[in-house]
Amino acid sequence: MPRVNPKPQERVLPPETYAELDAFIAALHLDREDERRKESLIQVLHKAQHLFGFLPEEVQLHIADAFAINHAEVSGVISFYNYFTTTPKGKYQINVCLGTACYVNGAEKVLQEFEHILGIRSGQVTEDGKFSIESLRCVGACGLAPVVTINDRVYGKVQPGKVQEILEHYLVEASGEEAPVHA
């Protein structure tokens, strides 16, 4: 049963990204009468976050309407799962694994070093929007502990002394807008 959600505020995110999301949703052939349509909600949220980088209210409302469900249901799901974020992350998302194997191999000191160099705490984004730091729980590469991922790249056996070196690629890149060259 279609429900009434509050009118969305003025959208600021690009219409072409919405169009891409809509094409993805259309391919799911959601039946607005079927109680099982919500099976695809998490999948759609993954896609939306991938496209927009985060899930602000305007995107949440858009998705709620597409599923004909309350905004609260969408928002409730987003707030429950760690993977989803309602605020933008940095261009380079630094994730320090704090799983047990990494932890006993000194991951906490590695995290502190990232925080120290970038001047932000875990969970924050640098002022210029380039870097954000998060901790995550086990990427399952325990043979490489401590593990750090920056966007899709994985760094293994990271020691606090290596943090500066790792960041340098990205710092150079951030000023020159060139893709980082990996050693």
Add this chain to the structure above:
Amino acid sequence: MLKEHTPLITSYPGLLAEHARCKPLLDSRLETGRTTGRRQILVCGGTGCHTSESALILENFQKQIARQGLGSAVKASATGCFGFCEKGPIVKVFPDDVFYVQVKPEDVEEIVDVHIIGNQRVKRLLYEEPQLKATVETQHAMSFYRKQQRIALRNCGLIAPEDINEYLATGGYLSLGKALTEMTPEAVIDVIKRSGLRGRGGAGFSTGRKWEFGRNYAGDEKFVICNADEGDPGAFMDRSIMEGDSHSVIEGMAIAGYAIGAHRGYVYIRAEYPLAVSRLQIALAQAREYGLLGHNILGSGFDFDIEVKLGAGAFVCGEETALIHSIQGERGEPRTKPPFPAQSGLWNKPTIVNNVETLANVPAIIARGAEWYAGIGTATSKGTKVFALAGQINNVGLVEVPMGTTLREIIYDIGGGIRGGKEFKAVQTGGPSGGCIPRQFLDTPIDYESLAQIGSIMGSGGMIVMSDKDCMVNIAKFYLEFTVDESCGRCLPCRIGTKRLHEILTNITEGKGTPADLVELRELSAVIMDASLCGLGQTAPNPVLSTMKYFWDEYEAHVLHKTCPAGVCQKLLRYEIIPDKCVGCTACARACPVGCISGAVKQLHVIDQSRCIKCGACMAKCKFKAIYRH
């Protein structure tokens, strides 16, 4: 020749013929020890090795083979995890059974020249046994593998996971064919029951009995769910099975579907495992193309298909009722049981939820029989268990051993002992729900019951080894931090109780603990265990209780003497300069991030204790061992 083949298989005899057609693919791999004939090179493509450029290694092999015109003599492909992650990337050459470790992309040319063409070995890339100080040439001779028995991991490191033909060559899907054509669903359940297989996700419930419940509850629709939401930090066996042998899980699910009467399956997998997700999707597409999933499988009239559902980073979704809510697109909160999912699960229909490793065992049991499987292991725990060895151990990796193997055998004989010559202190099993097992239980044969008796659990198989350099109070705090983060918030004792436990433990590690805190830790733990709804809360205090039981002296040291015997808890440490040893080189003063070390060149330096943040940078920099920590 293989490319022109029509893949659709429509009958069991057709499947047997397909198996016979594919079998030569593995000839040189199954008859190891031969040193002539066509060679095959397998490069590990698991997450660990993949991260260390194993894809580039494979590419280099293919380039070299093409450049040297060796296509008819050798073939290179990617395979699943060998388990020896410590020394990755791994390259294995068949049929010689030669095992190369820590291979770099630039080593490829030498392997091709020396080994493939020259028939010699690249000695510097062979594994050196630390105890023997001698290199080992073949995988079978390595102590890491000698005590292992691989059933769930049988195809990891043997076949190319993205090629269904190789899975068929091992006899893959023959168990499904046998079940569909020669066995009734009841007979399948009976075999699984008699095999003694128990859930490998942690709780250890009889898989056959679970299936029996799923079969007996009536429903117009039933579901099979594979729980691949491997959330325990330090556990990566399910990921490796998915990456290395997705087909065995798919086959296990189809057999389960036939047994309970389900036509639809779901794999709920962590979004943090992109490689596993992609391999699984490739395998599903191939299985459909071959007619091993879909309508009327092998002409038996049985329909079954599988859908992949991604998790979104919630540990509690490993609990089956929470997982079901998550598949339904809701917040992943658990609910009370009963009714168990076998009666009322996904969309309130009978549903069985099995773990990845459990399902990977199923085809092997159907193929080789209940008696074979029940002949392995202990009186109450049958078969093998995969453990992920990590922490302060020499051979980090994935090992599969018969139930009843002792901790000592796993940690010392297979794991190669403690890293850096440190002393063993404890092994943590079962992740945040488990406990720390001290030295006196090293000779305990591992099974579900024996681990429970000593205050831990089997769990999903994570095994984190800790040395004398690890503080057990801090480890308990670490696990509580995890449960505080991951508690879904539904039950008050779990939501607030774990937070209070964490606060008390934090106080203790910062030197603010009182003897009353130790009493409170125990009382609070008891309440959380009694009053929480799901396994997460019921087991959350285990790390605290087990460390209090076995490492009481460390708690006392923190609370009464305000010291951390392992030298881990920063607030309890003091860094001091030994006057006799300080030469006044200024290295420490320059390294100190807060500038709290004073002293002129060639003069004694002093640390201002009131400003010291105890980071240890000075101690790391001092070349004269003039700084000590206590």
